[in-house]
Amino acid sequence: MGPIDKEAVQSAIERFVGQEVYLHLETTNGAYAAHRAESAMAVCAYIRNGKIQFERGTIQGDGPYRVGLKMDGGWTYAEGLTDWEIDSEGRLLLAGNDSEGRLAVALELSLTPFPM
């Protein structure tokens, strides 16, 4: 993964438009956030292999970036994205990593299911 190239990510998102895609979407402040008093509570949500289809997908911001995917009757949204990669399996991986190298948010799209 490397720092987001906004135009390249925009083109990558567009490759998934109109197709049935598998989504991994996640945000977390870590299972020990409350234990280490970094935060009042540990917060995490994720969906792995949600199946979605979107008609318009856009990356916005000057870094960290936001991505919004406009679905038929809904939205997929992520904020705080810093890094990206198209991996060897053609999946688009977007992540927000903090200065300690920790992942805070991830949005990933694939035409095949993500491994469990």
Place this chain on the structure above:
Amino acid sequence: MERHVLVVYPHPDDESFGKAGTLALYTAAGTPVTLICGTLGQMGRNMGKPFFANRETLPVLREQELRDACDVLGIRDLRLLRLRDKTLEFEDPEVLADHVEKVIREVNPSLVMTFYPKHGVHPDHNALAEATVRAVARLPKDERPIVYGSPVTQNAREVLGPPDVVNDVSSVLDTKMGAIRAHKSQSQAMLEGVQKRMESDPEFKEQYSKFMTQEAFWIVPID
């Protein structure tokens, strides 16, 4: 001397932080150690510093890190359940216990190590600790191994009292640190922070050194 030690933790690295010295002492004494690792730590937040992993490469890297740590510690029997990180509490607890019971019956341990139930902080720690206790409780009373629990909660000593066992692991400290370093994606940022703080804070250095050379365990009551 223990006959066989069975170690049951949900994430790669759980066996190393706070326990690697004790495991190194067992293997050095010739006691076979079997490690059940419940997940591949797929949802870990640490990706290395600077980060070298991503959400999709992390499980592959962490499996290798765990195998490397086992090599360092002399653990030759590693069982991966390959369940999904953060989901153990949602699995059927009887099925989780079945996984542990099967290995208990196979290796016949005199000692089982896991997290202390309800004191694990991470829900996976609590779920697998409870499953382990459930598995041990299925055995006839006179055949049950002792269960060492590791609490993570800040108030463990207040609630549970003093530890039942405190191992001085200073003789195997290098091995312990080697195991922790093997979990590079998870330990790199932490070790860097500790190193920096030790350079400027002698009091912290002393406390931390003591913390690293002593490993405490609480015997978990069964049923």
